[in-house]
Amino acid sequence: MNAASADAIPAQRFDWIPPALLLAIVLGAFAMIGTPSTWVTLTVAGLAMGLLIFIMASGLTLVFGLMDVMNFAHGLFIAIGAYVAASTVKFFSAAAGADSFLANLGAVVPAILAAALVAGLLGWFFERVIIKPVYGQHLKQILITTGGMIVAEQLIHVFWGPDLLPLARPATLRGSFLIGDIAIEKFRLIAVVVGLAVFIAMLLLLNRTKIGLLIRAGVENKEMVEAMGYRIRRLFVGVFVAGSALAGLGGALWGMYQESVTVHIGANMMVLIFIVIIIGGLGSIGGCFAGALLVGLVANYVGYLSPKIALGSNILLMVMVLLWRPQGLYPVSKQ
Amino acid sequence: MMARLLSGDLPRSRALTAALVAILAGLALAPFLFPGTRPLDVAAKVCVFVLLVASYDLLLGYTGIVSFAHTMFFGIGGYGVAIALSRMEVGWGSIALGAAAAVALSLVLSFLIGLFSLRVKAIFFAMITLAVASFFAILASQLSNITGGEDGITFKVPELLRPAYRLLDEPFLGTIVGGRFITYYIVFGASLALFLALLRVVNSPFGRVLLAIRENDFRAEALGYRTVIYRTIANCLGAVVATLAGVLYALWLRYTGPNTTLDFAIMIDILLMVVIGGMGTMYGAVIGAAIFVVAQNYLQEAMKAFSGLAKGMPLLPDLFHPDRWLLWLGVLFVLSVYYFPHGIVGQLRARKKQ
Numbered sequence: 001m002n003a004a005s006a007d008a009i010p011a012q013r014f015d016w017i018p019p020a021l022l023l024a025i026v027l028g029a030f031a032m033i034g035t036p037s038t039w040v041t042l043t044v045a046g047l048a049m050g051l052l053i054f055i056m057a058s059g060l061t062l063v064f065g066l067m068d069v070m071n072f073a074h075g076l077f078i079a080i081g082a083y084v085a086a087s088t089v090k091f092f093s094a095a096a097g098a099d100s101f102l103a104n105l106g107a108v109v110p111a112i113l114a115a116a117l118v119a120g121l122l123g124w125f126f127e128r129v130i131i132k133p134v135y136g137q138h139l140k141q142i143l144i145t146t147g148g149m150i151v152a153e154q155l156i157h158v159f160w161g162p163d164l165l166p167l168a169r170p171a172t173l174r175g176s177f178l179i180g181d182i183a184i185e186k187f188r189l190i191a192v193v194v195g196l197a198v199f200i201a202m203l204l205l206l207n208r209t210k211i212g213l214l215i216r217a218g219v220e221n222k223e224m225v226e227a228m229g230y231r232i233r234r235l236f237v238g239v240f241v242a243g244s245a246l247a248g249l250g251g252a253l254w255g256m257y258q259e260s261v262t263v264h265i266g267a268n269m270m271v272l273i274f275i276v277i278i279i280g281g282l283g284s285i286g287g288c289f290a291g292a293l294l295v296g297l298v299a300n301y302v303g304y305l306s307p308k309i310a311l312g313s314n315i316l317l318m319v320m321v322l323l324w325r326p327q328g329l330y331p332v333s334k335q
Numbered sequence: 336m337m338a339r340l341l342s343g344d345l346p347r348s349r350a351l352t353a354a355l356v357a358i359l360a361g362l363a364l365a366p367f368l369f370p371g372t373r374p375l376d377v378a379a380k381v382c383v384f385v386l387l388v389a390s391y392d393l394l395l396g397y398t399g400i401v402s403f404a405h406t407m408f409f410g411i412g413g414y415g416v417a418i419a420l421s422r423m424e425v426g427w428g429s430i431a432l433g434a435a436a437a438v439a440l441s442l443v444l445s446f447l448i449g450l451f452s453l454r455v456k457a458i459f460f461a462m463i464t465l466a467v468a469s470f471f472a473i474l475a476s477q478l479s480n481i482t483g484g485e486d487g488i489t490f491k492v493p494e495l496l497r498p499a500y501r502l503l504d505e506p507f508l509g510t511i512v513g514g515r516f517i518t519y520y521i522v523f524g525a526s527l528a529l530f531l532a533l534l535r536v537v538n539s540p541f542g543r544v545l546l547a548i549r550e551n552d553f554r555a556e557a558l559g560y561r562t563v564i565y566r567t568i569a570n571c572l573g574a575v576v577a578t579l580a581g582v583l584y585a586l587w588l589r590y591t592g593p594n595t596t597l598d599f600a601i602m603i604d605i606l607l608m609v610v611i612g613g614m615g616t617m618y619g620a621v622i623g624a625a626i627f628v629v630a631q632n633y634l635q636e637a638m639k640a641f642s643g644l645a646k647g648m649p650l651l652p653d654l655f656h657p658d659r660w661l662l663w664l665g666v667l668f669v670l671s672v673y674y675f676p677h678g679i680v681g682q683l684r685a686r687k688k689q
Contacts, residue, residue, distance in 0.1 A: 070458045138457045147669040154662035158653045271469045274462040
């Protein structure tokens, strides 16, 4: 090997098959559904669901990639986000009840930010107290994070009461836009916008900044990054807090979408999140995105086309993807 | 004789022996010692959960794999009997057929899940089982024409097991010897026998290999043991015993529904029992299940009293609200994982060594 070729690192070739698969599913669904208006509605709903799942799942998969830690209590941050959002919206009930879009935003934006903030702080606490002592021990991680979730769920009951909490969506965010005969729910559009914004911000952060470079390097080879003198622990805490905050944000949106909050909101979501990050490839952010869209779209299409198998569609999807690519859509290369 | 019955795995601690003997005697004589419906319910539940938790310990404590699908197998057993007894003629044949079908289904499922996901990391297996179990729970609640949906299935049991049946006309030692009495002893006897069988398994050469895999799977593989095969067999074995526990529980309750078998809360309960009792010690299952079930039924009353005392103080009444009993067991669970990895049994045994 000569010097010139050693200098130039070959750019990693992008794997186009998963996006092509997504496109094929979207187009195939169009052929099977037939009516364009239904198809658009379903596609937007699928994208919104997928992006919401992506927001919640992205932190978890990065944390796993970086530090080999699987947090089974991730759903807790989702639940906390939803509860905090419910309390905040209640606090700004004047703005939430007004009939102008801007005033409504004045209630929704603080709610989402507060949810992300509280979930992030809780994530920091959780990392320090619960996860730090059990690095490198998978079995204990699973047990301890599950235990943390049990305690935290009960504490939510203590602070917010055991009953279902209503989370009313502000007036102007309800209903749908009608374009011709195509109905698009307003809130889903917001979910799509927020989800895409998070995804783009994350891509920029990961690909265009030094911190992003370190995170990506840490996922591939932790020891080497440490050997270069960077404190991967500190980086990891940052990623964990950011991931928890994103889960809180996603929980706030999800709670507003459902218009009610229970303590099980997170645990129910966890199953979907696990499926998504397994499909995507553990630790891969691109895979998480592709997997989330795949799950969201397929769930909506199948739910319309044949409601009978809709229940199992996620599991079937997971099995099929794993039979095709056992390491997930975008396997993370580990040294 | 005793050592043979316990497969040479003696309690190895005086306090533990005393506790185990007390629990065994309490369960064996429950119909005589604790008259009334509720205490007998608690005793039967302890029997079933000792078995269920012991079979889970085979996976978690001995093989080092975390499964979240144990309640699924428990539920398969319960639904197997329930569907057989409600669809077919009420009799012992239906019970046997339902149980056999349930065991077969559990075997196939656990084998598939094992082959599919036990090759890779423990975390992967935990995630897959969680997904499959939640799918199964949804399936059971949706296929209401087969499973009765959220309502579950209430079914009739054979004549001999019905509460109205009387074996002896006169009460024996003040206890009515009837259907409930017989059912209880079937549950108790089967649980005891299966528990001893599990004890035999973990103390066999096979059990030693499982321990080796738990401690260092890489080295076990290097020594020539096919770890995937051993893990899959352990997984299947645990699933079958869990299914049988489900059969027993369904026979006792004469009802099977999502809330008594498939609920994720039960999975959490099992985890709490294993860890608090002691992972990797079969006796931990006995201690853990006994403490937990009794706490579940009687701790709430103690907390109610305490909560009443703390009335007027901030937050305390909420923290000690009777419905918050799981909070305190959860705290105990977290502390156990950190400080007492072998739970109560480990603590008792360690004290003896000092």
